[in-house]
Amino acid sequence: MLMWGAGMTVLVSGTAIILGMPLGLMLCFGVTSSNPWVSRFSRIYQSVWRGTPILVQLLIIYYLLPLIGLNVAPILAAIIALTLNTVAFQAEIFRGGLLAIPPGQMEAARMVGIRKWAMRYHVVVPQIFRLVIPSLVNETISILKNSSLVSVIAVTELMRVSQQIVATTYRPFEIYITAAVIYILVNFLLSLIGRTAEKRLAGGT
Amino acid sequence: MTTKPLEPIIKIRDLTKTFGTVSALSGISLDVDPSEVVCIIGPSGSGKSTLLRCIGFLEEYTSGEVQIEGRLLGYRRTASGLVRESEKNIDAVRRNVGMVFQHFNLWPHMTVLDNVTLGPRLTKRIPTGRARGQGRHALAKVGLESFADRYPSQLSGGQQQRVGIARALAMEPHVILFDEPTSALDPQLVGEVLDTMKQLASDGITMVVVTHEMGFAAQVADRVVFMDHGQIVEKGPPVSLFNAPESPRLREFLDTWRSRNMLFQNDASVTGEGEEGGARS
Ligand SMILES: Nc1ncnc2c1ncn2[C@@H]1O[C@H](COP(=O)(O)OP(=O)(O)OP(=O)(O)O)[C@@H](O)[C@H]1O
Ligand SMILES: [Mg+2]
Numbered sequence: 001m002l003m004w005g006a007g008m009t010v011l012v013s014g015t016a017i018i019l020g021m022p023l024g025l026m027l028c029f030g031v032t033s034s035n036p037w038v039s040r041f042s043r044i045y046q047s048v049w050r051g052t053p054i055l056v057q058l059l060i061i062y063y064l065l066p067l068i069g070l071n072v073a074p075i076l077a078a079i080i081a082l083t084l085n086t087v088a089f090q091a092e093i094f095r096g097g098l099l100a101i102p103p104g105q106m107e108a109a110r111m112v113g114i115r116k117w118a119m120r121y122h123v124v125v126p127q128i129f130r131l132v133i134p135s136l137v138n139e140t141i142s143i144l145k146n147s148s149l150v151s152v153i154a155v156t157e158l159m160r161v162s163q164q165i166v167a168t169t170y171r172p173f174e175i176y177i178t179a180a181v182i183y184i185l186v187n188f189l190l191s192l193i194g195r196t197a198e199k200r201l202a203g204g205t
Numbered sequence: 206m207t208t209k210p211l212e213p214i215i216k217i218r219d220l221t222k223t224f225g226t227v228s229a230l231s232g233i234s235l236d237v238d239p240s241e242v243v244c245i246i247g248p249s250g251s252g253k254s255t256l257l258r259c260i261g262f263l264e265e266y267t268s269g270e271v272q273i274e275g276r277l278l279g280y281r282r283t284a285s286g287l288v289r290e291s292e293k294n295i296d297a298v299r300r301n302v303g304m305v306f307q308h309f310n311l312w313p314h315m316t317v318l319d320n321v322t323l324g325p326r327l328t329k330r331i332p333t334g335r336a337r338g339q340g341r342h343a344l345a346k347v348g349l350e351s352f353a354d355r356y357p358s359q360l361s362g363g364q365q366q367r368v369g370i371a372r373a374l375a376m377e378p379h380v381i382l383f384d385e386p387t388s389a390l391d392p393q394l395v396g397e398v399l400d401t402m403k404q405l406a407s408d409g410i411t412m413v414v415v416t417h418e419m420g421f422a423a424q425v426a427d428r429v430v431f432m433d434h435g436q437i438v439e440k441g442p443p444v445s446l447f448n449a450p451e452s453p454r455l456r457e458f459l460d461t462w463r464s465r466n467m468l469f470q471n472d473a474s475v476t477g478e479g480e481e482g483g484a485r486s
Contacts, residue, residue: 104310107263108369111304112324112376113296122323126314 005161006182013147016082017140024090049088054146057081062153078150086143093135097128130201137194141187212275213238214380214411220269222255229255231435240409244422247432253415257382261304262295273298303373303381307389309365311357317368318353321375343375347401363394367401380411423447431455
């Protein structure tokens with residue numbers, strides 16, 4: 001039971017994180033765009049999603065989607081909410097990485113005729129990733145923990161399952177401790193993956 | 206190389222550039238002919254880098270014109286004056302201009318060969334195999350063919366700058382702009398980069414070189430341009446510029462340079478090379 005819930009937790013937050021990467025990069029380019037409209041819109045999106053509690057976002061998405069005719073499963077609503085949230089935070093992480101790349105490298109690309117999107121793909125993004133892996137791991141851990149909130153919309157992830165078990169066994173202490181240990185184990189695993197990725201990517205430099 | 210070419214590669218007319226209230230260039234006019242080597246010297250802040258960056262359109266200029274092989278760079282002529290050109294057309298005009306930077310600006314996550322071949326692969330749509338062949342050829346030109354699979358961080362500063370030169374060469378540009386290519390190097394690494402550049406000059410490659418290496422300018426340049434306060438104060442063949450400077454500001458600049466270099470007499474000194482001026486085989 002608990003393991004099934006843990007699997008759900010990893011699925012929901014993992015999907016959100018992975019979907020959030022390309023979207024977060026887009027938003028990062030939007031925020032840093034030289035087009036004033038694009039950057040203004042991107043910044044507004046970012047402050048809205050960074051400035052409101054994730055629980056509120058979750059409930060709004062959950063109750064809003066049916067109103068506009070989209071009857072989606074709670075799990076999908078949860079993934080959408082967490083994705084839209086992590087996009088705003090990942091964009092900020094990516095922006096930090098982008099600013100750490102010397103502008104001269106972009107100028108060198110321009111001087112051999114490389115256009116904006118090709119430059120982003122070949123020169124900018126690979127370097128952003130090697131710079132931000134630690135922050136990305138932190139963001140993943142934070143999403144993983146925040147995903148416990150999706151239990152309120154009846155997604156049977158780790159938190160919800162724990163609550164259900166507690167309701168029948170009346171042993172809150174043992175159950176919640178076990179849940180906590182599972183969260184810690186998953187996060188530990190994540191840090192390990194992050195550190196390995198960092199070492200692998202650092203190969204060249 | 207005294208035949209009069211048909212058309213200058215670079216043609217600059219009344220170029221000005223201001224940053225806010227700071228005037229970096231105030232009325233520059235200069236032609237660079239095919240196969241010519243033009244060295245730009247001048248005190249810090251005189252606008253040398255800004256001029257080079259305007260020629261590469263890394264910087265939008267404020268007024269005046271820059272033409273590359275007869276085509277206006279960065280702007281389009283319309284009835285109501287000059288209008289900013291699209292990125293695509295800017296790239297088209299600039300495609301024969303290469304640049305070598307003071308701080309190399311290599312891409313650290315790519316191998317040396319990938320640094321050299323990325324531009325040709327993406328912009329000339331040539332197959333990877335052929336691009337790699339051409340890349341190796343460009344690396345051979347700077348004497349670094351055996352370093353193709355290393356990463357930039359595994360190279361010395363001088364080698365990194367030579368990769369920077371190979372990266373520019375691989376695009377087969379008609380002119381290469383150098384912005385103080387040896388200023389970031391330890392003194393013992395300067396020579397290898399200057400030697401590479403001398404080789405390019407004798408291959409007939411058109412070069413515009415901002416430099417503090419007066420010996421190089423004296424030996425390699427066809428013309429030397431002295432800039433101060435955003436203006437060209439004096440230009441001419443190195444012999445006359447170094448041996449008979451006309452303007453007091455240039456005289457002062459050279460005196461300062463000489464007295465500073467007196468301290469380094471044993472250090473592969475370049476004083477005295479001025480007499481050979483302009484000799485190019
Ligand atoms: N991006 C910028 N913003 C504001 N001012 C600038 C900028 N770039 C250059 N300037 C100013 O323009 C003037 C010319 O600078 P430039 O870098 O072209 O000089 P330089 O001759 O290359 O000097 P150095 O020998 O130190 O490299 C200076 O006064 C400088 O402060
Ligand atoms: Mg400069």
